[in-house]
Amino acid sequence: MPIKFYAPLWGNVLPFAAFCENVKEAGYDGIEMELPQEKPEKDKVLDILKDHQLELIGQYYQSFEADPLENLQNYERYLRHLIAADPVLINSQTGKDFFDFEANARHFELAAELSAQSGIPITHETHRGKCLYAAPIAQMYFQRLPELRICLDISHWCNVHESLLEDQREAVELAITRTDHIHSRVGHPEGPQVSDPRAPEWSVALQAHLEWWDRVVQRHRKKGGTLRITTEFGPFPYMPALAYTQMPVANQWDINVYMMNLLKQRYLI
Template sequence: MKINFFCPIWGMVPDYVHQLNGSLEAIFEEIKHAGYDGIEMAIPLNDKQKYEINKLKADYEMEIIALQYAAHGNTLPEFITSYGEHIRSAADVNPVLINSHTGSDFLSFDDNCALIDESMELAKELEMKILHETHRGRFSFHAAAIQPYLKAFPSLKITADFSHWCNVSESFLTDQGVHLDHAIQRAGHLHARIGHPQACQVNDPRAPEWRDAVNHHLSWWDKIIANQIELKTPVFTITPEFGPADYMPTIPYTRKPVASQWEVNLWMKSLLKKRYSS
């Protein structure tokens, strides 16, 4: 099985969705030079900006994972309409998959199911793979909370970011092994960020004080990779996804990040590339 590594564009330039004025090419060039296979990024609704993304994608021979997080609405019909608009826009750059922030932790089970149903209809219509990220604030916010959805939708696939679950549960999920195993079986993409019981991102995973946190996550990721090998998946995708401030802790008064997001993500890519090279 081949593993392709994607770089999150999140944090590389402020408000990149709205500021694609030439700086985006420099970002593509930097990411390509760093040895990534592609970029994970939100896709704007603007056709001119999507044209630029498609051109750079071809010029630099980079794949795209489209991130959908912007769907919104005051009612379920409004939310579904907005969701469809953003998913269809994401599909315009022909991504390898769409990573969706779907639903909300305050919506009812039935309303979240309606949004998942919509995602599955869109996946068929667009012939696109749509995965649902395990993320705070979404239907997938907790290891136990996602279980009824996994049962209701046997084909539902997730982007596994278990750092959020550590934060929500204030634990390393040691008492939720069954829930984790079910989720691992549904993982189709991995966000490689290290969380801990008090936050969804450690300040620097290279620091020795976070060794236990790193090892917990590696054990879960190893199971995901083993499952993908068993499924004979030809290509699996990983995005090292440590974020900028304020995901990244900062020094008081200066708001200077305590570590480099870019360097930490490169370190994680190197670690996992070596770990899974065989």
């Protein structure tokens, strides 16, 4: 079972080609990112990725419309935009936490149709503010939509439930069975991102996440297929910063590379 690692474009301030050089040199397999809407800029990005032999995970997070129908229309437009780039995967922050089941289910149905037509897998992220924002809500969707596949960013659930999910074990286990993609950010009861997973004060939170990811890896080893992991520690305001100066308390790039190497050592060696 191959495991592949992806860097997030989120937080990058370098020219894209320079960023890709760093990503390749660090040992990533690709980049998870949105794509420019303008064709010349989109083509340039895709050419640079190809030049560096980096895979693309297309990213959808633009669930901004409060009206479910308008949201669905723009969702289809953007998914088609990503599909046209032929990514290895599309990761989607689908729907809204305040849409009802029927409205969100239409988003999942549309994604399933487009995935079947294109052959490109689409995972749906467990993200605050989106459809799968909380463990029991996601559990209900899993039970009613047995084909639903996810990107497990369980750091969000730690924040939503203000815990390391000790009392959400059934929902977590079900989520693990639906996971094809991981965002390996470490959350904690008071936030979706610890300041630095290398720091000893976050060892309990890190260990909890590692144990969840271990179970995902174990399942994929049994069933086969590719597991994709994006090391998605983010910049300010996800990254804590000093007051007034907004100076980050740690280096986002260094943390993400650390997480990739930690998981490579854990799963590939």
